[in-house]
Structures are given as structure tokens and as C-alpha cells.
Amino acid sequence: MKRLTLLIASIWLLLATGCQNASTEKAASYESVAAADGASAVDAAEIAADSVKLVKTGALQLQVADVDRVTRELTQLTQTLGGRLFHQELTYQTLNRREVKLSEDSLLLVEALEPQALLSVRIPAQNLDAFLFGATDKSLYPLSRSLDIDDQSLRYLENVLKVRNRTETLNNGSSKGLSKNGRVAMGDEAIDQTLANRQIDADVRYSVVNLQLKQHPIIRKETVANTDISAYRLPAGKRFAMALGEGGRVFADVLFALLHLWVFILIGVGILMLYRFRKAKRRSGFSNPTP
16 A cells, blocks of 8 residues: 555656646747847847737728718828828719700700729727727718738747847858858848838738728719810801802802813804804705705
8 A cells, every 4th residue: 555655656746747847848948939039139028928919900881971071081080099091082983974955055964973982091909999980980881891800920920030040140150151142131031021020010000991982873963065066056147148158259260260261162162153054054955955
């Protein structure tokens, strides 16, 4: 019985020692990973406290009563919550169009338009829900709403460790075997990864929200000038007087053209008279035959 008790106590002591050593090794390993800081010398406590990098992206499609008014209100809401507007686009899509003639020089233009607006804003992550609910409240009703959360923690930690590795390689003389271009390329990669982490930090602090605003079609009426040049004509009385004058001018032109041909006219008259004379003589010969 004493041997069995001693054996159990020995096994328990061995397991306790192994668990303690495993916990110590795990903590040491975690501290070594967390101590990787890149170019900004981030310590282990800072990485452990800010190791989760969640990038949130929202999208809203809203039906609104007035696109222009709601666009201004959303811009003001963005500024109130500490965000910024990065893109704004307002369009009026033509659904149908018709032109009604009012007079010779004017038309009534009737168009069916569908107003739409596209917005892209960046909102502090802590105010994202307030912005989404506030934007929805300014609409008639939401058409769609989505929120995507992308965990960039591993990518961030990967960049930190790679930057630390490259920095140590360049500083402790391990890169002597590399060429100058190789060291420059290694340094450039460290810079790119540092900038990528800064971009991740910015995306974590400020969430991107893309909004599409739609308004029911509207009818717009406008009096415009008639661009059909053929529709512009003079009054009938004036056109009649101009036609008479134009006819006299054409007659004069023809007369003057004939006067230029007086020689040919005389020759033609002579030929005609000769032909008639010979014809008359031939008739007289047939009517008075010789005995």
C-alpha cells in the first residue's frame, strides 16, 4: 500500500512539473513573438494589448425622398462623428424623354429622371454603428445593408516579424554576403511591410462605408430652344413677295442669257426661213405642173 501511494505521488509530481515547464515555455514563446516590433520598436506589452486587428467595412443602399438633401445630411453626420467624405457622385439617369413643339423656335422638354447618389465615407470604428443607424433613419426605407469584418491580426503579426527579421539581418552584419542591390531590396521590403501595417492600423481605426442613395423617378419640364434649323421660316406673305421678286430675277437672267446667244438665234431664224421658202416653192411646183 505504501508503494502504491508513493508511486501515485511520484506520478503527480512529475505531471505538475511538466505542466509548469510547458506553461513557462509557452509564455516565453508568446513573449518572443509579441516582442517583434518592426521599424517602430513596438514592445511585447503593446502587441499583446493591440494584437486583434479587425477591419470593418459597411455598405448601405437606401431609398430616400430627396437625394440632394439626404446627401448633405449624411455629409454633416459624417463630420459630426469624426469621419471624412472621400467620394461623392450625384447622377440623374434619364428614363424617358419627349419634346413638345410650342412654337417655331421653342420646345417643351419633358423628361423622366431617376436621381441617384454614391457616397464613400470613413468613420471611426467606435462610431460605425451610430453612423449606420443614423443614415438609415434619414431614408424612407433601407434596400440593403451589410457589414463585413476582416481579421488582419495574422497578417499584421507576419509583417512585424518579417520587418524585425530583416532589420536584425541588416544591422548585425548577417547581410554581408548579400550584394548592395540585395540589401536595398531587403530594406525596401521592410519599408513596404511597415507601411502595410500602418494601413491596417488606419483601416482598423476608420471603417469604410459605401452608400448608394436612390430616389423615385421625377418629371422635369423645361422650355428650350428648337435646334432644328429647318423649322425656322419667314411668314407666308413675305415668302410670297420674295417668290415674286425671285421669279423676276430668274426671268431677267434667262433673257440676258438669250441675248448672249443672238448670233445663234439669227442663224436659226435664217435656216427656218430658208426651209419654209423651199417648202413653199416645192408646193407651188406640184400645184402648177409643166405641160
